[in-house]
Amino acid sequence: MSTSDYWQKVAEATRNLPDHKLLDVVALIDRLPDEGRPLHVLEAMRGRLTRLRPPRRLTIQRLLFLPVEDLFDPPDAYRRKIGRLSRAVIRVCWRTLVERGDAALIESTARRLKGLETHEPAELMPVAAPLWRSAAATLADAHAIAERDRMAGVKMFGRDDDLLRQVGDIAIIFGIGEPIMTAKFELPAKPIQSISAGQAEMLTRMIAQLGSSQLVLAKTFVLVLAARMARPGDLLEVLDSARFPCQVTERDTMVREVEASIIANLVREAQALRSTAKAPADPVAATETARRLVEGLTSLRSSMKSLSEPATMAHIQSARREIAGYIMGNVIDRAERTMASLIGADAGSAGSSIETLSEPQLEATEALALSLRHCAGMGEAVGIQREVAAKLRVVCDSLARSIDALNLTPEAQERRLYGTLRLIEMIEGPEAAEALWLKGLERLGFGPAM
Amino acid sequence: MDQRKETDYVPGSFAERGLTVPFTTPIVAQARVRLDGNDRIEFILPSLSGGKGRYVMPWSTVQSLATTTLHDRALYDRMSPGVIETPAALRRAALQVASKGLAGPKAARAAQAALAADENSQVSANFLLVARLLSLVGMSTSDILDDERRGEVSRTRVRAALGRVADSLTLPKADLYHRVEALSVLISPLGLADAPQPGRLRDLARTLAAFTAEVQNWATSTVADVAQLGSFVGQVANATQAMVQAEIDRFDAALAQPAAIFKAWEGRAGAMKASVARTELLLDGWEYLLGLWRVAAERDNAEKQSAIADLFRLLPMIPKSEGRFASAKEYVDLGNVQRRWVRANEDWRSGRLDFDQVHKIEAIKAQLR
Incomplete structure (x- = not known):
């Protein structure tokens, strides 16, 4: 072989x-x-x-593309004209840098990278920054030649104008590699759920500083960081608070382009759920996917200029419908079946009763229950709150009935009581669980204080 | 609702500070509990925005402020003036609730292990105390173990030897046995200095010392203004650790002469009890904070910054009765910094039960001893 x-x-x-x-x-x-x-x-x-995001070895290529990585999509999921990049462009950029760039710098950077003991910002940035600056200059130069000289451009990048656009964008990102990575190091890990006032102030300062040089730098900076945010709308608010030395119309155009790009990307991801649904994901992972998209869409403020456009609103509505279908098919229905097998074990159907589950199995079941809770939270945002609530009601009623099993030892009864209460608490809330808890204690004779 | 904001930032005494309750509802996590003037249970919550002041309220108000977890409802159900009198009693109640699984399967296992470890630490303290007493009449632990190996009944020899100790102390034998038992229970949270497994509080004091160095180091290498909070947290941790260490040194010195304790039982046993109680009070609230930092320390800088803001909010301030470490002005200034590092859009601040945050608290709980 x-x-x-x-x-x-x-x-x-x-x-x-x-x-x-x-x-x-x-x-x-x-x-x-x-x-x-x-x-x-x-x-x-x-x-x-x-x-899974495992820790990976930092190679010279990975170091180079660190400021860009959040904008990459797999080639088969990539869509043009929404400010994203195809992973296929990595090979093109790297080849251009090897052929036209500073080979000695690439070699010395690779050597220094191997000598690093940690990848802490203080160690990494001095090694990476010269590489990003040099790569920015090389790609910008190649991009300019390709725009000036069609033949030379075709030789370097082929006939696809979009590929040329991507190379130009990457050149800009490399040029602001240092501020991008500084911000990434200071902000929470991806997906960023929320930022503090101090972090928002830092971002406002950085955006204003980049924009005072060229608006496109501020725009690119925001697009890269928005790709890391669970709620990109929060970053748009930060952008809104930054002041730039330019005409208001220029600024508005830039903001609108950023908004359009963020919305289009969320819509693209929502539409891609249909193809994912053919190979169903684990319900917990599916919930996380749906939550990220719903959070992203709900973070878009009504004050956003793009949201007044009917076409944009129609796209968002269609994205919501896709997410709703995905939630019902990939989470609710499957979680309902899993819970049913747990509850039905008493009746002789396949599955295990809750008191017999191992710790990892119990954790997995709780994760599923939590997914159902999240789905209930998302129901309103995507217009399926009634359907979700009805399904959850059925699950909780069955769980509550399972507490009343009479053929168990007192220890097993107690384990079932508390295990089931946790699930009900997660799905329906602590009030419902507390009522059953008090009733269960009384019936099982554990006494009011356990 | 009795929601008065206290004007001062540092409690006057441990009683005023209250005891930390290991709730799992994010908004009340690490709230403190104490008795009011009418011996009713009241809770002290740090300011929700992370700013100055504290909220003091009864449980009914806590319930109207936020949806609390079933774990917290069950824990409140176990609270009585007796349970909230000492950190040890409150901890035991919390472990019993968590052992049922109401804070998740991992926390249940940790709680069951901690309850078992408490029992073992009493047995271990008892063994080491007896060994110390036997050494007074020339019998060593290796003698006992040799007897065991030869298949002889060591218990008879041990009783005889303890009888000689009782005679030398001019104590009735039964009194000595009773006092050894009582002292073993009393000192077990700290344990003896030469115990193979350090006592829970001794171990916590060591972890606090390591944390102090780590957080001070982090504060000096961080440029952002949140470093000021880290520095302050480090100062309070350092002062607490110094006090705890001094208390442990006194405790160990007293325990080095167990005969003196058994002879002058009334006064010395009381002093040992007070020593353990003060150590427990000084360390009350730190275990969770150390767990919080341990989780953040494995993550990125932003997580550490956020954790430091939380640590500052929940910091167990040393009561004035024990010494003075910061001015109210310093605390207010730092509170202003802290507010800037509180993250927006976190559901728990709205009073809704955010189970993702609950799970984070439960994960820390699962690590605690």
């Missing part, structure tokens, strides 16, 4: 591996020298790696 056949088989085999085994494979691959690393195997795992 040739080496490439071997790696092809590895890539195929990883599809069915559980998460922890997949991470072991990634760690092994990351230990291989750069020239021997089977990148296509990693590419085959990309979707799951994005979700």
